[in-house]
Amino acid sequence: MIPFTIRFEPRERLSRWINIWVPVAAIVLALVIAGAVLAVSGHNPFTTYQQIIQAAFTQPGAFTQTLVSTTPLLFTGLAAAVAFRMRIWNIGAEGQLYLGSIAAAGVGLYLQSLPAPIVVLAMMVSGAIAGSLWAAIPGTLRAYFNTNEILTSLFLNYVADYLMYYLIFDSTSFWRDLTSPAARVFPQGKTLAASGNWPALTIFTIAVPLGLIVAVGVSGLLWGMIRGTRYGFEMRVMGDAPRAASHAGMNIRRKIISIMFVSGAVAGLGGASQVGDFRHVLDPRGLEQAQFGYTGIVVAALARYNPISAILAALGIGVLTNAGLALQGPNFPIGLTGTMEGILLFCVLGSEIFARYHVRVHRTRKPLAAHRAGQVRPAAPAAAPVEMALTGGGEQAS
Amino acid sequence: MTDTAPAAASPALAARSVTKRFRGVVANDRVDFEVAAGEVHALLGENGAGKTTLCNVLTGLYRPEEGYVEIGGKAVRMHSPHDAHEAGIFMVHQQFRLVQSLSVAENVVLGWTRHGGTWFAPRRVEPEVAALAEQYGMDVAPQAKIWQLSVGEQQRVEILKALYRGARILIMDEPTSVLTPQEVDQLVATLRAMARSGSAVVFISHKLPEVLAVSDRITVLRSGRTVGTVDTAATSAEALAHMMVGRDVVFGDHAAAHHAGGEVVLKLEGLCAENDMGTPALVDVGLDVHAGEILGIAGVAGNGQRELAEVIAGERPRTGGSVTIAGKSQQGRPWEAIDTGLGYVPEDRMGVGVAPGLSITDNLRLKNYRRGGTILRNKKATEEAEELIRRFDIVARGPRTLARELSGGNLQKLIVARELSSGAKVLVVSSPTRGLDVGATESVRTLLADSARRGVAVVLISEDLDEIFELADRIAVLYRGRVTGVLNRGEADVDRIGLMMAGEVAA
Ligand SMILES: Nc1ncnc2c1ncn2[C@@H]1O[C@H](COP(=O)(O)OP(=O)(O)OP(=O)(O)O)[C@@H](O)[C@H]1O
Ligand SMILES: [Mg+2]
Numbered sequence: 082m083i084p085f086t087i088r089f090e091p092r093e094r095l096s097r098w099i100n101i102w103v104p105v106a107a108i109v110l111a112l113v114i115a116g117a118v119l120a121v122s123g124h125n126p127f128t129t130y131q132q133i134i135q136a137a138f139t140q141p142g143a144f145t146q147t148l149v150s151t152t153p154l155l156f157t158g159l160a161a162a163v164a165f166r167m168r169i170w171n172i173g174a175e176g177q178l179y180l181g182s183i184a185a186a187g188v189g190l191y192l193q194s195l196p197a198p199i200v201v202l203a204m205m206v207s208g209a210i211a212g213s214l215w216a217a218i219p220g221t222l223r224a225y226f227n228t229n230e231i232l233t234s235l236f237l238n239y240v241a242d243y244l245m246y247y248l249i250f251d252s253t254s255f256w257r258d259l260t261s262p263a264a265r266v267f268p269q270g271k272t273l274a275a276s277g278n279w280p281a282l283t284i285f286t287i288a289v290p291l292g293l294i295v296a297v298g299v300s301g302l303l304w305g306m307i308r309g310t311r312y313g314f315e316m317r318v319m320g321d322a323p324r325a326a327s328h329a330g331m332n333i334r335r336k337i338i339s340i341m342f343v344s345g346a347v348a349g350l351g352g353a354s355q356v357g358d359f360r361h362v363l364d365p366r367g368l369e370q371a372q373f374g375y376t377g378i379v380v381a382a383l384a385r386y387n388p389i390s391a392i393l394a395a396l397g398i399g400v401l402t403n404a405g406l407a408l409q410g411p412n413f414p415i416g417l418t419g420t421m422e423g424i425l426l427f428c429v430l431g432s433e434i435f436a437r438y439h440v441r442v443h444r445t446r447k448p449l450a451a452h453r454a455g456q457v458r459p460a461a462p463a464a465a466p467v468e469m470a471l472t473g474g475g476e477q478a479s
Numbered sequence: 480m481t482d483t484a485p486a487a488a489s490p491a492l493a494a495r496s497v498t499k500r501f502r503g504v505v506a507n508d509r510v511d512f513e514v515a516a517g518e519v520h521a522l523l524g525e526n527g528a529g530k531t532t533l534c535n536v537l538t539g540l541y542r543p544e545e546g547y548v549e550i551g552g553k554a555v556r557m558h559s560p561h562d563a564h565e566a567g568i569f570m571v572h573q574q575f576r577l578v579q580s581l582s583v584a585e586n587v588v589l590g591w592t593r594h595g596g597t598w599f600a601p602r603r604v605e606p607e608v609a610a611l612a613e614q615y616g617m618d619v620a621p622q623a624k625i626w627q628l629s630v631g632e633q634q635r636v637e638i639l640k641a642l643y644r645g646a647r648i649l650i651m652d653e654p655t656s657v658l659t660p661q662e663v664d665q666l667v668a669t670l671r672a673m674a675r676s677g678s679a680v681v682f683i684s685h686k687l688p689e690v691l692a693v694s695d696r697i698t699v700l701r702s703g704r705t706v707g708t709v710d711t712a713a714t715s716a717e718a719l720a721h722m723m724v725g726r727d728v729v730f731g732d733h734a735a736a737h738h739a740g741g742e743v744v745l746k747l748e749g750l751c752a753e754n755d756m757g758t759p760a761l762v763d764v765g766l767d768v769h770a771g772e773i774l775g776i777a778g779v780a781g782n783g784q785r786e787l788a789e790v791i792a793g794e795r796p797r798t799g800g801s802v803t804i805a806g807k808s809q810q811g812r813p814w815e816a817i818d819t820g821l822g823y824v825p826e827d828r829m830g831v832g833v834a835p836g837l838s839i840t841d842n843l844r845l846k847n848y849r850r851g852g853t854i855l856r857n858k859k860a861t862e863e864a865e866e867l868i869r870r871f872d873i874v875a876r877g878p879r880t881l882a883r884e885l886s887g888g889n890l891q892k893l894i895v896a897r898e899l900s901s902g903a904k905v906l907v908v909s910s911p912t913r914g915l916d917v918g919a920t921e922s923v924r925t926l927l928a929d930s931a932r933r934g935v936a937v938v939l940i941s942e943d944l945d946e947i948f949e950l951a952d953r954i955a956v957l958y959r960g961r962v963t964g965v966l967n968r969g970e971a972d973v974d975r976i977g978l979m980m981a982g983e984v985a986a
């Protein structure tokens with residue numbers, strides 16, 4: 082028999098400090114474990130960490146690159162956070178982002194002769210609408226037929242993926258480039274004209290993409306909405322106690338659909354930003370490999386579904402992604418960067434349990450005599466409560 | 480009581496100068512409390528006095544900041560309820576922890592690793608469970624599934640669970656608030672039997688007659704402190720009320736006639752509905768409720784009261800008939816009922832009547848936030864909440880306190896405050912004074928009578944016949960989903976209503 086038992090005892094209250102030192106301790110622990118993995122695989126942990134800092138921050142252009150990684154993650158992270166907050170498990174930010182890209186690329190190409198500001202705005206609006214309509218499908222199914230939105234939104238990701246591939250690889254669609262020499266060798270999308278390239282704001286040497294500015298703005302809007310509007314109040318009630326929400330006369334169905342709309346719109350904006358800020362083309366392979374939608378779920382979890390914290394969380398994951406890309410090389414296999422990321426996320430997300438519970442190890446002693454019905458002991462002098470630490474009363478009373 | 484507890488050398492369980500604080504609130508302030516083997520010991524105190532907190536300390540759920548718990552004369556430090564169970568201390572919570580789809584016997588052995596082998600053999604323990612139930616005079620079949628049982632029977636399963644696991648000290652937090660009068664009598668008999676066999680019982684209730692009937696000794700708490708312990712034989716309801724409140728309590732009479740006979744503001748015609756199991760729960764219910772009157776709905780729990788309230792509020796679909804509120808025929812949507820002027824105190828509090836993770840302010844505006852614009856007016860809502868906290872005497876740190884941090888009775892006050900202040904034309908209130916202390920019960924009853932006087936139509940659903948007789952102008956009896964009669968208070972007497980509730984006579 083195992084000589085000890087581990088018990089998780091809920092903490093009576095969550096102090097502010099625990100919310101700070103637990104994540105910090107988790108990051109330190111992750112660095113130690115990842116360092117050990119690095120050392121075993123023949124890398125010097127210290128130089129590796131130094132490289133990470135260089136690749137993410139200090140090298141010329143490094144921070145700009147970090148922001149490039151951060152931007153889509155903030156969109157998808159926010160998309161997940163607003164829905165999850167209401168306990169609507171929209172796993173479909175991936176597909177909603179694809180749809181946003183398709184729409185924004187289409188509109189950008191179609192309107193390319195118009196002035197740039199109009200084109201940029203039209204791309205944003207169309208991306209948001211496409212994402213929200215795509216998200217409304219699982220939302221409506223959930224609201225009216227109580228289908229599991231986790232599954233439906235997930236499966237729609239695959240549908241969106243195939244749709245993207247179809248447009249570029251398997252058809253002669255409006256999105257596909259059929260004229261350039263390169264496109265004859267390998268199918269690819271039409272490149273947007275300059276009018277569809279979103280401008281970046283350059284601060285010192287750092288280029289801040291327009292999409293990131295929009296995303297930060299959306300964070301603030303969502304935060305204000307949750308705190309200060311009727312709509313946000315309904316979100317909070319529904320997230321806390323759905324039955325109380327319906328008792329209070331909230332229309333749960335309409336609310337589920339509308340929150341999926343909002344969530345999908347944010348993810349769709351992320352898709353538009355991919356086309357407008359960075360790729361300037363509908364790029365099925367690139368988007369599929371990036372998996373922004375799924376990583377967004379991690380961002381939302383790290384941020385505890387708070388739209389403002391999501392900015393930090395997205396930046397953190399952005400740093401990791403970017404550093405991982407920079408580290409990769411013949412000596413540094415992609416699996417190793419993935420392992421390091423995994424260790425970090427595991428530690429940070431897993432540490433939640435320490436914030437919520439006391440973890441206690443008890444030595445197992447012999448169990449109390451088995452009790453049988455029919456012979457209920459008339460209270461014999463209480464047997465010493467063996468499982469507990471016996472302490473002297475005087476000492477305790479102090 | 481005949482079998483008074485022996486003042487044994489060391490009490491079975493004791494709290495010694497226990498202090499327990501929550502952010503900004505001292506829930507227990509150097510509390511001393513002992514319960515001896517062989518006695519039923521009642522804990523009394525106003526809402527928020529610290530009774531539940533003390534019990535949670537005694538069962539290892541909370542760790543006291545100061546002071547300690549003593550078991551059989553030894554100071555112990557418990558880390559979780561598991562430790563308390565090992566020492567034979569069990570608590571029956573208000574929210575039962577039973578698996579609905581399993582049988583009584585299965586629930587009794589579930590999760591208990593000391594019942595012999597590793598294998599789960601509930602069949603084998605059925606005779607044992609039956610014997611245990613019989614020994615303590617509990618009427619419950621070991622093979623029955625939990626979902627088939629009434630609330631009172633489910634409570635018995637909780638007690639059986641504790642007894643089977645060797646409970647020598649049983650703590651019950653307001654066990655009678657959900658019981659019918661008959662079930663209360665049964666529970667009292669069971670608890671007395673436990674005391675006779677040498678167990679210790681801690682019993683919390685706000686109803687003084689019950690406390691006087693069941694207990695050997697009584698400890699009174701006020702604002703987190705021990706006021707004192709008295710022998711039940713040597714005290715009276717008045718003396719106890721004085722100890723709890725710190726001054727004399729006057730019991731008002733609400734019988735003054737309301738101006739009944741106003742227009743009909745709530746009209747039910749041929750109402751039919753099903754319960755959660757899909758069997759008919761309401762059959763052809765027709766009732767007219769007039770402005771300015773209180774209509775009491777009497778009936779044994781489970782005869783359609785819950786369904787009736789939910790159908791009126793639009794929270795349960797009806798299978799036939801119609802509901803008309805203030806002249807407007809209802810489609811059956813909660814928001815529609817609220818907007819036409821329905822105030823509703825539901826039977827379920829946590830999670831339905833209130834959102835536990837939200838503040839008092841947010842919970843108080845749960846039903847009128849829609850009247851404002853798109854932007855919430857947080858400052859105004861806070862001020863209104865402060866006002867209601869004062870008026871309804873809700874014990875809390877302030878309007879930002881989360882609903883789940885409130886004591887049971889203060890949670891109830893919050894819901895009543897919201898519904899009574901909503902300006903509704905029709906009020907449907909389900910056990911409005913459940914869990915309230917003597918003083919709060921008085922003031923809620925006064926407020927209900929005042930509402931009626933102001934012309935509100937009140938539907939009072941309660942199992943407490945005394946409450947109905949005290950407040951209602953007319954009394955309707957529900958039996959198996961049908962209204963078996965409507966009597967004016969003048970022509971009703973308790974015996975007649977009792978028989979009607981049992982389905983034995985019609986009006
Ligand atoms: N988890 C908690 N967090 C914060 N405050 C709490 C918590 N639990 C209890 N309190 C506060 O401690 C005080 C005592 O609460 P307790 O539940 O013990 O009262 P009670 O005597 O059981 O009252 P009632 O008769 O209404 O059930 C109250 O003011 C309550 O608001
Ligand atoms: Mg209580």
